[in-house]
Amino acid sequence: MVGASGTTSDTHVIDELRAVVGQTGLICDPNQMRIYECDGFTVAKGMPTAVVFPTDTDQVSRCVKILARHGVAIIPRGSGTGLAGGCVAFGSGVLVSTTRMSRIESIDLANRVAVVQAGVRNTALSDAIATSGLHFSPDPSSQRASTIGGNAATNAGGINTLKHGVTTNHILGVEMVMPDGSILQTRAKGLCDGIGADLAALICGSEGTLGIITRLWCRLTPKPRYFRTFYAVFESTHDCCKTVSDVVASGIVPTSMEVMDGQMIRVVEDAFHYGFPTDAQSLLLLEIDGIDQVLDEQMRAIIAIAEGNRARNIKQCSDPVRRAELWSARKRAFGAIGRISHSYCTQDACVPRSKLPEVMETVARIGKKYDLRIPNVFHAGDGNIHPILLFDEADPEQVQRILLASKEILEYCIEIGGALTGEHGVGVEKLHLMPKMFNAATLRLFLDVKKTFDPHQLVNDAKLIPSDKLNIELLKPSSMNIPGGAL
Amino acid sequence: MLTATPAIQTRTPDELAAAVRQSRETATPLVDYGVAHRGVGNPPPESHTPLKQCASARGGVIEHYDRDMAIRVASAITVADLHAALRPTGQFVPIDADPDLTLGEIINHNVYGALRVGYGSIRDLLLGLRFIDGNGDDIHVGGRTVKNVAGFDMTRLLVGALGELGVVYEATLRTYAIPEQIIVVDVQLDDPTRIDNRLTDLLLASAAPTAMSIANLTGKWMVRMGYFGKPAGCLAQLRSLETFLDTIPGARIAGHGPMTLDGELDEIHARRSWRRTASSLVKLVVPPAATGKVCWELAETMTGVSIHVAAYPVHGCIFAGGDLNAHETERLGRLADELCVLHHGLRVWYNRPAGAEHLAPFAPPQDDWSLMAKLKQTIDPRWILNPGRLLTPPTEAYPR
Numbered sequence: 001m002v003g004a005s006g007t008t009s010d011t012h013v014i015d016e017l018r019a020v021v022g023q024t025g026l027i028c029d030p031n032q033m034r035i036y037e038c039d040g041f042t043v044a045k046g047m048p049t050a051v052v053f054p055t056d057t058d059q060v061s062r063c064v065k066i067l068a069r070h071g072v073a074i075i076p077r078g079s080g081t082g083l084a085g086g087c088v089a090f091g092s093g094v095l096v097s098t099t100r101m102s103r104i105e106s107i108d109l110a111n112r113v114a115v116v117q118a119g120v121r122n123t124a125l126s127d128a129i130a131t132s133g134l135h136f137s138p139d140p141s142s143q144r145a146s147t148i149g150g151n152a153a154t155n156a157g158g159i160n161t162l163k164h165g166v167t168t169n170h171i172l173g174v175e176m177v178m179p180d181g182s183i184l185q186t187r188a189k190g191l192c193d194g195i196g197a198d199l200a201a202l203i204c205g206s207e208g209t210l211g212i213i214t215r216l217w218c219r220l221t222p223k224p225r226y227f228r229t230f231y232a233v234f235e236s237t238h239d240c241c242k243t244v245s246d247v248v249a250s251g252i253v254p255t256s257m258e259v260m261d262g263q264m265i266r267v268v269e270d271a272f273h274y275g276f277p278t279d280a281q282s283l284l285l286l287e288i289d290g291i292d293q294v295l296d297e298q299m300r301a302i303i304a305i306a307e308g309n310r311a312r313n314i315k316q317c318s319d320p321v322r323r324a325e326l327w328s329a330r331k332r333a334f335g336a337i338g339r340i341s342h343s344y345c346t347q348d349a350c351v352p353r354s355k356l357p358e359v360m361e362t363v364a365r366i367g368k369k370y371d372l373r374i375p376n377v378f379h380a381g382d383g384n385i386h387p388i389l390l391f392d393e394a395d396p397e398q399v400q401r402i403l404l405a406s407k408e409i410l411e412y413c414i415e416i417g418g419a420l421t422g423e424h425g426v427g428v429e430k431l432h433l434m435p436k437m438f439n440a441a442t443l444r445l446f447l448d449v450k451k452t453f454d455p456h457q458l459v460n461d462a463k464l465i466p467s468d469k470l471n472i473e474l475l476k477p478s479s480m481n482i483p484g485g486a487l
Numbered sequence: 488m489l490t491a492t493p494a495i496q497t498r499t500p501d502e503l504a505a506a507v508r509q510s511r512e513t514a515t516p517l518v519d520y521g522v523a524h525r526g527v528g529n530p531p532p533e534s535h536t537p538l539k540q541c542a543s544a545r546g547g548v549i550e551h552y553d554r555d556m557a558i559r560v561a562s563a564i565t566v567a568d569l570h571a572a573l574r575p576t577g578q579f580v581p582i583d584a585d586p587d588l589t590l591g592e593i594i595n596h597n598v599y600g601a602l603r604v605g606y607g608s609i610r611d612l613l614l615g616l617r618f619i620d621g622n623g624d625d626i627h628v629g630g631r632t633v634k635n636v637a638g639f640d641m642t643r644l645l646v647g648a649l650g651e652l653g654v655v656y657e658a659t660l661r662t663y664a665i666p667e668q669i670i671v672v673d674v675q676l677d678d679p680t681r682i683d684n685r686l687t688d689l690l691l692a693s694a695a696p697t698a699m700s701i702a703n704l705t706g707k708w709m710v711r712m713g714y715f716g717k718p719a720g721c722l723a724q725l726r727s728l729e730t731f732l733d734t735i736p737g738a739r740i741a742g743h744g745p746m747t748l749d750g751e752l753d754e755i756h757a758r759r760s761w762r763r764t765a766s767s768l769v770k771l772v773v774p775p776a777a778t779g780k781v782c783w784e785l786a787e788t789m790t791g792v793s794i795h796v797a798a799y800p801v802h803g804c805i806f807a808g809g810d811l812n813a814h815e816t817e818r819l820g821r822l823a824d825e826l827c828v829l830h831h832g833l834r835v836w837y838n839r840p841a842g843a844e845h846l847a848p849f850a851p852p853q854d855d856w857s858l859m860a861k862l863k864q865t866i867d868p869r870w871i872l873n874p875g876r877l878l879t880p881p882t883e884a885y886p887r
Contacts, residue, residue, distance in 0.1 A: 109687055110776035111803075133691040155636045166634060168643065169611055186855040189831050192802035193597065193772040195849050196859050196877050197652055198610065201643030205636045222691050249554040251577070251664025291693060294720035350632040354554035382634045383555075419635035426637060437637050441624035445866065446639050452865045453858075464638070 010049050013070050017052050017094070020062045025053045025100070036095055039082040041429050043345060043399065048075065048089035053100045056117070057175060057183060057214040060096060064212065065181030067094055067458070074179070074459045076208035078119065078150025081142035083346055084427025086154065086207045086463050090470060096212055098149050104128050105215070112220040113172060113190040118149025118213045125218060134220040138167040140423070141331055149213045155205030157423030159256045159330065162381035163289070164221070166423070168204040175215035176203055179454035183214075190217040202449075207425050208460040210453040224255065224289035228299045229323045232311035233280035237261050237364070237376070240282035241356035243309040244380040247286075247302055248353045254302070257381030258285045258330050261360070264375040264388075271336035274329045277313055284311070284380070285330055287323075333377045334388075341373070341390035345402050349413035350422030353383040362412055363387045370405040384422035385413070411436060431466045494537035500617065500625060500656050503540065507654065508623035510536060510871045516885055517871055519650055521592035523585055523763055526838040528649055528848050528876035532885030540591065540656060548572045549657065556662045557614060557631050562591035562655045570752065578662040579748060581606035583698075585756055585763065591655045597647035601755060604801045605697030605715060609646055612661045616642045618653035621867025631659050650873040652866050666697075666715040669746045670725055671754070674710040676701075677737030679779035682710065685735060686775055686800055694727035698751075701778070702758065702797035703786050709741065710800075711758070713751060761795050761809075766840040767816040768808035769823050773832035775803040781826050782807075788822055789815075803832070813842030820846045827851065849877060 010028075018026050027033055028050035037045040049072070054060045067074050073093030080087055089095055101119035108114070109132050114125055122143035126135040138151055139158035146156065151167045152174065158166075173187035186199040194200075203210055234240040237259070244257050260268065262281040269276045276283060284306065288298055303314055317323055337344050351359050360376065363385070367374035378386040387409055389402040410420055410433050420430050420437045434443060446465045451457065462470040495517070497503040510517045516535040520527065540563040547564030553576055560569060567586035573579050583600030584593050592598070594616075599608035606612070615629025629635055629642040645652055676682065679701055682689075689695060698713030712728065714721040725743060732738045746754070762768055773781050778800040785807040786796045792815050798805040811819060816839055823834045827850065836848050860878045863870065870880045 108774075108776075110684055111774045112687055112690075113774075134687070155640070157634055157636075161634065165607070165611060166636075168640065169607065184855060184858060186853075186858075188854070189774075189833075191772045191774065191832065193804055193833075194647065195833055195835060195853055196856065197648035197862065198597075198643050198646050199855050199858065199862075201610065201640050201646070205640045222695065245554060248556060251556070253663070291716065291720035291723055293723040294717040297717060297719065350634045352552060352555045352557075352631055353633075354552070379634075383632055384634050417631055419630055419632045420637040422632065422634040423636055430637070434638070439625065439627055441620075442626045442628060442638070445620060445624070445626055445641070448865045449639055449641075449862065452861050 009070065013066065013072055013094070014050050016066045017050065017063055020059055020066070021052050021054050025055070027051050036077070036080065037088070039080045039085060039087050041083050041085040041427065042343065042393070044085035044088060044428055046088050046090035048095045049092050051095040051097055053097050055100045057177065060177045060212055060214050061181045061183055063096060064177050064179065068180055068456065071456070071458070073461060076153065076212040076460060078147035078153070079121070079145050081146045081150065082154060082427065083348065083424040084421070084429040086425050086427030086460070088428070090428065098147060098212070098214070101214065108190070109134065109220070111190065114218045114220055115190070116148055116216055116218060118215060119147045122146050122148055122151055129220065133223055135223040136218050137164045137170050137221050141334060148216055148218065152204050152213055152216055153206065153208045154425045155423070157379065157382065157384065159258060159379065162257060162379070163253050163255045168201055170219045170221070171200060171204055171216055172219050173217035174200050174203050174213055176211040176213050178211045179456065179459045184211065188217060205425070207427065207464045209450055209464050211459060226292040226295055227287055227289050227323060228295045228316065228318055229287045229326055230299060230303065230314060230316045231283055231285045231326060232306045232314040233277050234282040234284070234309070234311055235280070237282040237360045238357045239309045239311070240284050241360050241380060243284055243306045243311065245354050245356055246305045246309065248381065250301065250305065252288070252298060252302060254381055255287045255289045256379070259283065259376070259378055259380040260285070260333060261376040263373065264333060264377045267336045267340055267375060268329055268333050271339055272329060272332060274325060280313070285326055330377070337375070337388055337390070343391050343393040345389045345391065345406060347385070347387045347389065347406050347409055348421050348424035349385055349410050349418050351383045351385060351413050351416060351418035353381070355416055356380060356383060359385060359413065359416070363409055366405050366408050370401045372401055372405055374405070382422065383418070407433065426464045428463055428470065434466045492536045494539050496539045496541055498541045500619065503654060503656055504619045504623045504625055506538065507619050507621065507871070511621065511623060511869045514869060515871070516874050517654070518873055519654070520873065520876070521588065521595065523588055524592060524596045524837065526768070527596065527835060532874060534885070538654065542568065546572055551576065552631055553578065555631065557659055558662050559631065559657065559659045560590060562594065562658055563589050565589055566593070573662060577665050579665050580612060580660050580662055582609065582612070583755060585759065590658055594646055594655055594658065595648065595650040599799070600759065601698035601700040601711065601713065601799060603799060604699050606663065610643050613642050613646065613658060614661060615659040616645060616655055617657040618645065618655040620653045621869060621872050626653065629659065633661065649876045651863055651876055651878060652872070654872060665748050668716060668718040668721045669748060669751050670714045670721040670743060671746050671751060672712040672714070672725060672728060672743040673741045674712065674732060675739055675741040676708040676710060679708045679782045681735050681737060681779065682800060683776045683779040689731060690801070692727055692731050694724055694731045699799065699801055700758070700797060701782065701800055702795070703782070704758065704761065704795055704797065759797065762806055762837070765795065765808040765810060765838055767811040767819060767843070768806060768837040769819060769834055770837055771805045771807070771823055771827060771832055771834045773803045773805065773826070773830040775801055777830040777832070778803050778805060781805055781830060784826055785822065789819060792818070794819070808838065811840065813840055816840055816843040817846065824850055
């Protein structure tokens with residue numbers, strides 16, 4: 001079976017790839033490849049020519065050499081939980097999936113470092129060292145499914161990153177297959193320092209545009225042992241966000257501060273019955289960790305701030321079962337959206353935390369302007385907002401409205417000193433807004449850096465950096481399946 | 488003999504960009520090795536122009552986002568001025584470096600110290616950078632938000648790049664609240680190797696410190712722990728430490744007491760002051776669990792020579808040196824290299840005395856240097872920014 005494009009040269013390439021990964025290590029039947037048409041950004045779809053599943057670095061290297069020799073576009077992919085269309089083959093190209101590279105190669109507890117293949121799932125590593133007291137700290141909501149290679153490629157965040165940092169803070173070194181098939185190791189000994197520029201940091205968050213991450217040296221850190229968790233509800237999102245802002249300004253660094261607005265509370269409550277008051281307009285779920293002896297004092301200070309902002313129904317808990325329930329509610333929030341809308345588009349901007357109250361008011365205003373429902377559940381402590389724009393995928397007019405509203409929200413966030421994306425990445429989704437965020441010289445430098453790694457621009461090309469190669473016109477009518485409809 | 492032309496002093500980004508463009512046109516390298524890192528890497532080309540940036544108005548603070556716990560500063564600001572500017576606001580940037588170092592020098596050399604245990608290094612504190620690349624272009628990356636994954640992370644790329652990829656002129660950093668209480672504890676150890684396999688246990692215990700270093704500066708091995716936070720927490724941690732030390736033979740608390748932040752920073756500075764004056768100074772990075780062993784070897788193997796050793800064991804970073812002559816420095820270098828091979832570490836010379844300049848500044852060669860050189864070619868096509876300090880130009884354009 002020949003892939004989506006079905007040409008003779010495709011057949012040659014596929015035969016060569018099969019010789020490397022075996023019969024079961026490649027699929028090219030469009031029916032089988034349907035789930036590889038998109039990632040979590042379902043607005044943008046593209047059928048690959050084939051998907052290969054190498055099991056080690058050598059196979060990745062050999063596959064990349066074949067694809068490079070034939071000039072075939074190469075798209076790295078983890079488990080496909082990305083939210084910006086970054087691991088999708090637009091036009092054509094072969095997806096190189098790392099999901100079968102799932103070996104934890106070594107765990108060194110004395111030096112607090114683990115060496116893993118890129119396809120190891122995020123939680124698999126922490127599960128493997130569960131009894132040690134250490135863990136791999138980055139905790140994106142997708143952590144049960146997402147791979148550590150994917151987390152690194154997108155520099156994933158999560159709920160606990162407010163205190164404990166994002167993925168790049170926990171990656172000591174990487175091995176990457178370069179676009180010519182050669183293998184780069186940078187800071188690959190698991191040391192806590194290196195000589196010269198920090199290439200591992202550059203590779204983290206590069207969204208697979210510089211090569212394919214195949215192995216990582218992960219920093220293991222002590223798993224917090226003592227917690228206090230509380231939630232409070234508010235009559236307005238403004239008061240809730242003001243509480244977040246005031247806590248930040250007080251100098252307290254909670255582990256996490258997560259906010260759900262009224263729409264989201266009701267969705268979650270309807271779905272899972274956690275006992276949240278459904279008449280509330282906003283809910284703050286906050287956790288602190290640290291030295292047991294000071295947590296109560298710290299929590300009292302936080303509660304005083306919340307009360308000063310008219311919080312009600314303040315509930316504290318140190319019971320591990322209730323705590324797990326509360327966090328389960330937060331982590332399942334996105335899943336619950338499916339009960340009220342077939343399709344949704346989650347935005348991801350990061351704003352100065354002092355501006356959260358007005359940001360949320362602006363998001364609500366934009367929602368009204370475009371007649372859209374926009375529930376919010378987000379990492380408020382980081383200033384990382386996630387407006388969830390609900391729409392019907394079958395209605396092109398609605399798709400246009402969510403894209404216009406998204407653009408307006410993101411442009412506003414950039415204008416007030418925020419970032420275009422806090423943790424999801426640029427992918428193809430936010431390409432058109434990159435010139436709003438960066439000056440021309442910086443964008444030119446990004447492209448030059450890309451070309452340094454990938455002179456023939458074969459690996460995940462035209463993602464992350466705006467160019468004229470892909471006609472990304474998200475707002476073009478009838479562009480529902482593919483951004484711009486011309487990819 | 489270096490034939491440096493008079494230094495260029497720039498006050499604004501525009502002046503800096505103009506200086507870079509001028510240097511590019513005249514193929515005259517611009518050199519800034521900092522004040523404490525002059526000995527790091529290959530020496531500057533014979534003919535070069537020293538570059539100095541002046542902190543701009545407001546003492547180098549451009550904007551303090553006090554409610555966002557972030558500050559935007561000129562890279563020419565010194566650590567002392569940064570602390571002084573923030574002190575009245577109850578905030579600080581937990582940079583652990585000599586007070587006269589500029590932020591730019593800290594970024595270029597990835598300077599960190601004992602506080603890295605609790606607060607991370609400059610790599611973790613940086614939110615955004617503005618720099619001039621080798622073309623004279625003004626590059627803005629990152630920003631003031633605590634998360635930002637838009638575009639390539641050039642911010643962290645430049646940390647430790649020795650000023651070869653750009654001239655940083657501005658940075659945005661996280662700030663933290665000045666802790667209510669700091670308790671410092673000095674622990675005397677008979678043998679530094681005893682901590683190697685207990686570091687993870689220490690970090691997992693309630694006795695996990697915010698700051699930690701080990702040194703033999705007084706002829707005895709002393710571990711300095713710092714506990715930062717609420718008084719009740721610091722006290723609880725001190726009690727946990729006492730219990731923890733019962734499990735380490737030959738370890739005892741030699742003294743402890745409260746300290747102000749300024750006092751602790753001053754002491755940190757005092758304890759590292761020997762590194763500025765030592766004729767020979769080498770830095771090794773090894774797996775953390777080998778720190779004590781390497782410290783012991785460095786101090787005990789160099790018979791007949793007084794060697795100071797100071798380390799940050801949680802991160803496996805060790806400095807060793809003293810007032811050594813060229814021959815003694817060569818011996819230290821051989822030992823450092825042997826230890827690096829044994830423990831899969833790396834080493835960098837910070838100071839080498841006359842007669843020992845031939846010692847390779849960095850070892851062992853790293854796999855990623857060739858790619859770094861390609862990046863240098865991209866970002867600084869004429870190789871005018873600290874050329875040849877680490878990365879070898881395509882042709883030896885600049886005699887040394």
